[in-house]
Structure formats: structure tokens, C-alpha cells
Amino acid sequence: MAYATNPSGSSSIKRPASPGFDVHVGFQHAPPPPSSSHPAHRPAGQQGPPPPVAAGGADKGGDELRVTMLGAGQEVGRSCCVLQYRGITVVCDSGVHPAFTGMAALPFIDEIDWSTVDALLITHFHLDHAAALTYIMEKTNFKDGRGKVYMTHPTKAVYRFLMQTEMLASWRSIQAVDFKQDIQVMGGLKFTSYHAGHVLGAAMFFIEMAGLKILYTGDYSREEDRHLVRAEVPPIRPDVLICESTYGDQTLTPRVTKEAMFTSAIHKIVARGGRVLMPVFALGRAQELLLILDEYWHNHPELHSVPVYYASSLAKKCMAVYQTYIHTMNASIQSRFARRDNPFVFRHVSNLRDFGRWEDKGPCVMLASPGMLQNGVSRELLERWAPDKKNGLIICGYSVEGTMARTIVNQPEEIERLQGGKIPLRMTVDSISFSAHVDFAANAQFIHEVKAQHLVLVHGEANNMGKLKKGLLHQAATRGEEIKIHMPRNCEVLKLQFRGERMAKAIGTLAATLPEPNTILSGLLVAKDFSYTLLDPSDLRDFTGLSTSSILQHQRVALGVGWDLVRWHLDGMYGAVVESVDDEGLKTFRIMDTVDVKLANEDELVLEWASSSTADMVADSTLALLLGVDTSPASVKMTTHPHSHDHSHAHDGHSHEHASTSDKNTEDSPELNDEQQAAQAHAMDAALRVERLLAFLDSHFGTEDGADGEDGEDEAAGEGGKDKVSGVEVRDPKDLGEDGQPKLPVIEVRVDEHIAIVEIDGLSVSCTHEPLKKRVESVISLALSTSTPLSATIATTTSTTDKSLSSLPPKIEVGGR
Numbered sequence: 001m002a003y004a005t006n007p008s009g010s011s012s013i014k015r016p017a018s019p020g021f022d023v024h025v026g027f028q029h030a031p032p033p034p035s036s037s038h039p040a041h042r043p044a045g046q047q048g049p050p051p052p053v054a055a056g057g058a059d060k061g062g063d064e065l066r067v068t069m070l071g072a073g074q075e076v077g078r079s080c081c082v083l084q085y086r087g088i089t090v091v092c093d094s095g096v097h098p099a100f101t102g103m104a105a106l107p108f109i110d111e112i113d114w115s116t117v118d119a120l121l122i123t124h125f126h127l128d129h130a131a132a133l134t135y136i137m138e139k140t141n142f143k144d145g146r147g148k149v150y151m152t153h154p155t156k157a158v159y160r161f162l163m164q165t166e167m168l169a170s171w172r173s174i175q176a177v178d179f180k181q182d183i184q185v186m187g188g189l190k191f192t193s194y195h196a197g198h199v200l201g202a203a204m205f206f207i208e209m210a211g212l213k214i215l216y217t218g219d220y221s222r223e224e225d226r227h228l229v230r231a232e233v234p235p236i237r238p239d240v241l242i243c244e245s246t247y248g249d250q251t252l253t254p255r256v257t258k259e260a261m262f263t264s265a266i267h268k269i270v271a272r273g274g275r276v277l278m279p280v281f282a283l284g285r286a287q288e289l290l291l292i293l294d295e296y297w298h299n300h301p302e303l304h305s306v307p308v309y310y311a312s313s314l315a316k317k318c319m320a321v322y323q324t325y326i327h328t329m330n331a332s333i334q335s336r337f338a339r340r341d342n343p344f345v346f347r348h349v350s351n352l353r354d355f356g357r358w359e360d361k362g363p364c365v366m367l368a369s370p371g372m373l374q375n376g377v378s379r380e381l382l383e384r385w386a387p388d389k390k391n392g393l394i395i396c397g398y399s400v401e402g403t404m405a406r407t408i409v410n411q412p413e414e415i416e417r418l419q420g421g422k423i424p425l426r427m428t429v430d431s432i433s434f435s436a437h438v439d440f441a442a443n444a445q446f447i448h449e450v451k452a453q454h455l456v457l458v459h460g461e462a463n464n465m466g467k468l469k470k471g472l473l474h475q476a477a478t479r480g481e482e483i484k485i486h487m488p489r490n491c492e493v494l495k496l497q498f499r500g501e502r503m504a505k506a507i508g509t510l511a512a513t514l515p516e517p518n519t520i521l522s523g524l525l526v527a528k529d530f531s532y533t534l535l536d537p538s539d540l541r542d543f544t545g546l547s548t549s550s551i552l553q554h555q556r557v558a559l560g561v562g563w564d565l566v567r568w569h570l571d572g573m574y575g576a577v578v579e580s581v582d583d584e585g586l587k588t589f590r591i592m593d594t595v596d597v598k599l600a601n602e603d604e605l606v607l608e609w610a611s612s613s614t615a616d617m618v619a620d621s622t623l624a625l626l627l628g629v630d631t632s633p634a635s636v637k638m639t640t641h642p643h644s645h646d647h648s649h650a651h652d653g654h655s656h657e658h659a660s661t662s663d664k665n666t667e668d669s670p671e672l673n674d675e676q677q678a679a680q681a682h683a684m685d686a687a688l689r690v691e692r693l694l695a696f697l698d699s700h701f702g703t704e705d706g707a708d709g710e711d712g713e714d715e716a717a718g719e720g721g722k723d724k725v726s727g728v729e730v731r732d733p734k735d736l737g738e739d740g741q742p743k744l745p746v747i748e749v750r751v752d753e754h755i756a757i758v759e760i761d762g763l764s765v766s767c768t769h770e771p772l773k774k775r776v777e778s779v780i781s782l783a784l785s786t787s788t789p790l791s792a793t794i795a796t797t798t799s800t801t802d803k804s805l806s807s808l809p810p811k812i813e814v815g816g817r
Contacts, residue, residue: 065212065240065496067456071095071107072128073490074462076400079129079218080107081242081458086210086530088189089147091120092242093218094136095128098372099402106132108491115145119185122151123218124202125158126284128400134163137170149174150183152193154201154325158283161317179203179328187529194232197221198436199284200322200329206234210530212498213238215450219459220244221436222446223255226291227322227343228436229330233449240496241452244437246398248464249471252439253432262289262432263296265394269428270306270363274390277427279378279405281371282312285397285434287322289367290349297348304348310367311352311377319344360384371397373404375418382408383417391427398435401461440468444475447483454496455485462487504532508539551611555623559605560630563587566605569629570597573621595619597626690760694747696783697728697758697776701749749776 065085071078077097083090089112096105114136122130133149136142151159153176163171177183177193184190188210193203197220204217215238220231253261269276280286290310297303310316322344326337336343352358352366355377368378382404385391399405408415411429414422438446447455455472457465469485476483488494510523526533526544533543540548559566570577570589578590582598586606589597594615598606607623609615629635729748747758749772756767756776763780767773 063210063212063498065209065214065498067240067242067486067488067494067496068111069458069488069490069492070109070111071097071490072459073488073492074460074465075490076246076398076459076461077128078105078107078132079123079459080109080132081216082112083207083209083214083216085212086188088186088209089117090189090191090207090209091117092205092216093123093129094120094132095126096131098128098370098374098400106135109136109140111491114140114142114147117142117145117147118189119147119191120149121191121205121207121216122149122155122159123196123204123216124199124284125155125162126199126219126281127162129218130155130159131162133159134170137173148185150177150191151175152177152179152201152203154321154328155203157321157324158201158318161314192234194234195229195328197223197225197228197231200228200287200325204231204234206236206238211502212240214240214242215452216242217244219246219437220446222438222442223436224330225255225288225436227288227329227333229328231438231446233446238450238452239498240454240456241447241450242456242458243443243447245443245457245460245465245468246435246437247439247443248460249440249467250464251441258432258434259292262292262394262396262434265392265430265432266293266296266365267300267303269390269392270303270365272390273363274388274392274427275360275363275385276365276392276394277378277381277385278365278367278394278396279371279373279382280367280369280396282314282369283318285371285436286310286312286315286367286369287319287344288434288436289396290346291343293365294346294349306363306365308349308365308367309352310349311355312367312369313351313353314369316351316353371405372400373408379404379418382415383423386415386423386425386427389426389428393427393429395429395431396434398433398437399431440471443468444472447472448475453484455483456494457485457487502532504534506534508543509536510534510539553607553609553611553616553619555607555619556600557605557607557623557626559599559603561635563599565635566597566626566629569625569632569635570622572634573625574618591622592618595622597622693780693783694728694730696779696786697747697749700775700779701728701751 063086065083068082068084070080070082072080072093072095075097077095077099079093079095081092083092091112094107096107098105109132120133120136120142122133124130130151137149151174156171156174156176159174160168160171175183179193179195182190182192189208191205191207193205196202196204196218198218202218202220204215204220207214207216213236215234217231221228222230224230252258266276278289280289290308293308297306297308323342326334326342333343366381368376368381370376370378373379373382382393386393393408395405395409399409404415408425408429409431412425415425417423457468460468465487469487472483472485486494486496504525506521506523510521515521521534523534523536524540526535526540535543537548540546567577567579567589570591574591578593580588580590582588582596587599591597594612595607595609595618598608600606605626607619607626609619727750729750730745731748732745744759744761746760749756749758751772754767754769754772756765756769756772758765758776758780763784765773765776765780767776
């Protein structure tokens with residue numbers, strides 16, 4: 001395989017700091033065939049997906065990334081993103097929708113063949129990102145494939161408590177990874193996890209699929225809180241950023257202000273003798289709120305008589321996980337822990353072990369799950385405390401559409417009971433979001449710093465997502481930048497096209513010297529794990545470990561003619577044939593530097609060649625030629641000698657005289673060395689080709705009416721010059737070249753009053769009459785393609801050609817001055 005190192009084209013060469021150099025080669029890959037159709041799983045009340053659409057402006061000749069949202073497409077909940085690129089499939093997250101129950105809460109899991117998934121990455125342990133994992137691992141054909149599940153160590157530790165006991169076998173198969181650890185899943189697929197903030201162990205994944213770089217954020221926060229670090233910006237720029245859009249274009253209150261509002265609202269409620277209900281998820285924001293309350297109670301002795309509870313056995317179990325993974329938290333927490341002050345050993349917060357035996361009397365603060373108030377302890381306490389105006393409800397996180405939490409934020413006069421009927425809502429309702437998601441400013445800044453070519457918005461309601469897109473486009477226009485933003489819906493296949501450029505690194509012998517521009521670089525292209533290496537065939541074993549062999553072919557052919565006649569036929573077919581003697585003393589013809597024809601004895605020839613696609617082709621044609629030599633009409637003509645005896649006519653006498661003169665010159669001429677013989681042969685060959693070119697030109701533009709002799713000229717002149725006058729002559733130029741040396745002879749082609757000059761060196765044509773110029777150029781091209789030997793024709797297809805009669809390439813660009 002050969003690549004032209006033309007810097008103006010798609011291929012180029014760069015000199016690196018390390019040995020070797022990088023050759024950028026343009027490849028065109030056909031898009032992958034459409035995947036087989038799977039019956040879509042349609043939860044009750046959900047409409048079917050729209051037909052797949054492609055991103056506008058895509059280049060059909062490039063590689064295609066397919067992004068399919070099985071959940072969290074223009075909604076919040078059941079996050080599940082499928083990435084497919086060049087035969088690799090990665091799924092990010094597999095959660096449930098908090099507004100639905102049962103099968104309806106699952107992602108659209110029947111949209112893909114789970115046995116083809118190569119990796120399933122879980123960003124964090126929240127139910128809307130991880131709760132469907134057990135179902136997928138146990139109830140789908142995911143277990144029949146080779147794919148594995150990956151999550152960080154804290155996420156796996158917490159996820160253990162979310163699973164049922166009978167599902168522990170699948171939990172053990174989950175691969176735990178560290179932050180900033182490069183994980184090589186398979187050839188062409190690797191990923192690295194980075195801190196995402198949000199909750200303990202939350203990660204964003206930087207994924208490389210066959211060289212394409214994708215950053216999937218999951219839920220992330222760019223604000224450092226009381227125990228978590230802020231989300232990191234990866235050091236490498238991705239091609240695609242898949243980013244949450246939960247809050248759209250909203251601006252959230254700063255953390256310090258939120259904490260002051262939060263503690264003030266709680267203090268007012270308990271001061272008037274009321275109870276405070278805070279619906280939270282058992283893990284995540286609950287631990288942040290407990291840290292705030294524990295510190296506030298410690299600083300306000302007047303509140304020590306008011307109990308603070310968190311009603312969740314799960315939170316109690318997972319508190320040990322928080323105490324274990326202190327090293328993944330921020331510097332403040334690690335500093336306290338170093339002083340043997342574990343912040344998660346609370347002084348004023350206690351776990352409500354048995355809600356059924358708890359005496360509900362007097363002011364208190366209760367953190368209860370679930371956070372969406374759909375059922376459980378938080379829903380029971382809401383229905384119990386809602387009619388009393390002394391009590392208060394504080395919504396501390398994001399409320400998903402369709403849940404009781406979203407309904408109650410609008411402060412209706414009545415709310416629905418789980419058992420039916422309605423109850424009055426008299427308790428105060430405050431919404432102070434501690435949701436660890438980015439607002440518009442933080443999200444826009446992160447997106448700007450990442451600078452991805454494509455931005456895919458997920459995990460957001462359609463309205464918020466649209467506002468975020470509008471704001472981002474406005475900011476980009478203000479900066480004079482261009483950004484491509486996509487908002488796929490569930491089950492809508494987003495197709496992103498990327499130019500199929502690959503970089504092949506030349507190593508070994510090829511990398512010993514840096515090739516000059518406009519030269520040919522030839523070698524073997526070795527592809528492994530979507531990376532490409534260009535090397536010399538002799539280096540194949542050393543750099544790849546592959547074994548190589550050479551096949552030496554032998555073919556015997558009966559010989560019925562003379563050795564000189566064989567030479568004559570080979571010269572006529574292949575051009576220059578090198579004659580030598582091998583190690584065994586056999587006469588040998590080397591054809592096109594690939595095939596040897598040896599004279600084994602008077603009656604037999606032997607063909608030898610090292611097998612390859614080119615050598616086999618030359619050997620086949622040579623064999624066919626040799627098998628037809630004895631029956632060829634040309635052979636019959638060459639072996640007939642009509643002047644082997646005396647003739648009286650002048651022609652035969654001339655022939656004999658010419659032959660004897662030639663023999664005499666041969667005998668008298670001194671011996672020449674190899675270089676002199678090669679130069680002499682080259683000159684004779686060039687002269688022969690000039691004769692052939694003149695013959696072609698003469699056949700097209702030779703002497704016509706009135707062009708022969710003076711009588712013709714007088715006759716033509718006498719008739720007013722109406723007859724055509726044409727001819728071809730070789731003339732010596734009168735002027736000198738730029739170097740002061742005489743120019744080479746030129747060929748003059750005359751038709752009527754028009755003259756075309758053909759320079760022998762370069763074969764350029766100059767003529768003021770454009771039709772004649774084009775006709776002469778066409779004849780020259782035809783002459784070259786007809787008279788050029790096969791050896792020269794093939795040689796010029798694999799090496800840089802010279803536009804001169806000394807090499808005579810099959811195709812020559814001719815242009816006027």
C-alpha cells in the first residue's frame with residue numbers, strides 16, 4: 001500500500017518529538033448497516049417513538065455515531081443512553097422513572113439487543129440512574145453477551161444495599177473502578193471516570209470508542225458543598241458531550257444563601273411548635289442536609305430539645321459507606337477526619353429505627369424518603385401533618401413532573417390521599433433546592449470549557465431543555481462561535497457523522513528517514529484495535545510478531561526455438577530485459593526485476609520467481625508468451641532468411657553491407673564498463689522511442705498534396721495556396737537554454753499556415769492555434785501509451801514519473817507555454 005505525502009492533500013506528514021513520524025491518511029468508511037428491529041417496550045400511557053432522524057449537514061461518507069435515549073430523552077427519569085459506533089456498543093446508566101411503577105418505570109429496554117452491549121457504565125447510585133440495572137442483568141439477554149458493568153467503588157458499595165438478597169450474584173460481577181483510572185474494556189474501547197460532584201461516588205465517563213471521544217456527564221455539580229468535590233473538566237477535548245439539562249436556563253441560589261434560608265425556615269417552624277417534613281432520597285442530598293442540621297443544632301443550644309430524625313434504614317446502613325470513603329470527599333471533610341473528628345458521626349441527629357413505634361408529639365425535624373412523596377414514610381407523614389398550619393414542608397430537591405412533590409410545590413388547597421379522598425393542605429410549603437445539579441451559568445461555563453464538536457442535551461424536561469439550548473446558542477453567537485446542539489427524544493436515533501480520517505504511524509525502516517513532499521511512501525498497513533501502523537514488509541515479524549514466508553515458484557517449459565528468438569519476443573513485450581548468468585552458469589533473462597527465465601538446456605526453459613500478486617501476473621504472461629513463440633507469425637518471419645545467398649538487387653546488397661559494417665564496428669569498438677553500457681543502451685532506447693513518436697506524428701500530419709518537391713510547391717503557389725500543406729520535421733533550435741547550453745532538438749508539426757513545436761525534453765506542445773495544439777497533444781498521448789513497453793508502464797504506476805523521453809510514462813500532462 002502506498003500513500004503520497006502531499007501536504008496539500010488529505011495526507012500529510014508531521015515530525016514528532018519521538019522516533020518515527022505520523023502519516024495522516026484519509027479513509028472512507030461506509031456507514032454501518034441498520035440494526036435489526038426489536039419490538040419496543042411501551043410502558044402504559046406512553047406513546048411510541050418518532051421515526052429515527054439524522055443530524056443535519058452530515059457527511060454520508062464518514063463514520064456514524066448513533067445515540068439512542070432509552071430514557072431521559074426530553075424528560076427527567078429512567079436515564080439510559082445507548083452509544084453505537086463502528087461495531088462497539090456502550091450503555092450509560094439504567095434507571096427507573098419515579099413517576100411510574102412496575103414495568104412502566106423501566107427504560108425502553110426492548111429497543112436494543114442487550115447481548116451486543118460491550119460495557120454498561122453507571123454514573124451514580126440514584127434510582128433514576130441505577131435502579132433498572134438488576135432487571136437488565138437478570139431478566140434480559142445481557143448475561144448472554146460479553147458486556148460488563150462498571151461503576152466506582154463508592155457507588156458499588158451503596159448499590160449493594162439497593163439490591164435484593166437473591167440478586168447478589170449479579171452484584172459481584174460488577175467491576176468497580178477508581179477515579180481517573182484508565183479502563184481498557186476491549187480493543188478500541190476504553191474509558192476514564194472523573195469526579196462529578198452530585199453524590200458520593202458520582203462519576204462522569206470519558207469514553208473512547210474506536211478513537212471517537214465522548215464525555216457523558218450524568219448528573220453533575222460544579223459547586224463544592226460540605227462534603228463533595230466539584231465536577232472536574234477532563235484534560236482532553238471530546239468530540240461529543242452528552243450533558244444534563246435539568247434546570248434549563250434557571251439560576252440557582254448560592255449555597256451559603258440557601259443554607260441560611262433553609263435553617264431559618266426550620267427554626268421558625270419548630271419555634272411555633274410545628275413539625276418539619278423534608279422528603280429526600282435516602283442517599284445523596286440527605287447526607288448533606290444532615291451535616292448542615294447537625295452543625296446548626298450544635299451552634300444553637302436552644303434547639304437541643306428538638307429532635308432531628310432521618311427515617312430510613314437504608315440511610316443508616318449506607319452511613320458506614322460514607323465513613324469509609326472519606327478519601328473521595330473534599331479537603332474540609334478529610335481534614336476533620338484527620339483530626340479524628342468523623343463528620344458522619346452525628347451529635348444531634350438520630351436514626352428513627354421503628355417508625356411504627358415512634359410517638360408523634362411535639363416539634364421535630366424529620367428527613368424521610370422517598371423524595372418525590374409518591375409513597376412510603378414521607379407520604380404517610382405528609383398526609384398526617386398537612387392539615388395543621390403549624391407544620392411545614394420543605395422541598396429540598398428537584399421535583400419530577402407527575403409526582404406529588406411537583407404537585408404540592410404549586411400549593412393546592414387539597415391533596416389526594418393514597419387510599420382515596422382528599423385532605424386539606426394547611427401546612428406551609430417552601431422549596432429550597434439543594435439539588436446538586438448545575439444551573440444555567442455553571443452548565444454553560446462547563447460546556448464552553450469542554451469545547452465539544454457536538455452537544456447532546458439529556459435529563460431535562462423539553463421546556464427547560466429548549467430554554468437551555470436557546471441560551472447556549474445566544475452565548476455562542478455573542479462569542480462568534482458555532483455549536484451544534486441536539487435534543488433527542490426517547491427512542492429517537494440521533495446520527496452524528498464524523499470524517500473517517502485515521503492516523504497511521506510509520507515505524508521501523510520506514511521511519512528511519514523523513515520522506516520529502518510529493519514522494520510515495522509504500523508499506524504494509526497493519527490495523528489492530530482501530531489503530532493503524534505503516535511498516536516495511538521486512539519489519540513485519542519484529543513489530544507485529546506475525547510469521548512471514550516466501551514461496552519460490554518453478555515452472556519448466558519445453559523450448560522449440562532459439563535463445564535469441566526468445567530474447568526478441570521478451571524485449572518486444574516487456575521492454576528492457578536484463579541478461580546475465582546465474583550461480584549455476586545458466587543463461588538467464590530477468591524480466592521486470594521479478595521473473596527469471598533460464599536456459600536449462602537446449603530443449604527446456606525454467607521460470608523462477610518469488611510469488612506475489614505482481615510477480616504471479618508477470619509470470620503468467622511470460623509463460624503464455626513462451627508457449628506461443630514457436631507458432632507465432634513473427635517467429636516465422638524472423639527465422640526466414642531470404643538473403644542467405646547472393647542477390648543481384650541493390651536492397652539485399654545494402655543489407656549485407658549494413659550487417660558487415662555493424663559487425664566491424666562491434667569488433668573495433670573498445671570494451672565498455674557497466675555504466676557506459678547502460679548509458680549507451682539508454683541513449684539507443686531513447687532514440688528508438690523518438691523514432692516511434694515521429695512515426696506516429698508523421699502518420700497523422702505527414703506530407704500531403706503539394707508538399708513533396710519543388711513542383712508541388714510551385715503548383716500549390718500557383719493555385720493560390722488552396723491545397724493543404726503539412727509535414728513533420730526535426731529541427732535544431734537557434735536559441736540557447738537558461739543554462740546557456742544549446743537546447744535539445746524540437747519536432748515541428750506543420751499544417752497549413754499553423755506550426756506546432758514539440759519539445760523532446762518534456763514533450764510540451766506550443767502552438768498559437770488551439771485546435772492543432774490539442775490534436776498534437778492527443779497524438780503524443782496515443783503514441784506514448786502504444787509504444788511504451790510493459791515494464792515501463794507498470795514501473796510508472798508505482799513510482800514518481802518523469803515527463804521525458806528517457807522514461808516515457810504511460811500518461812503525460814502536456815501543456816503549452
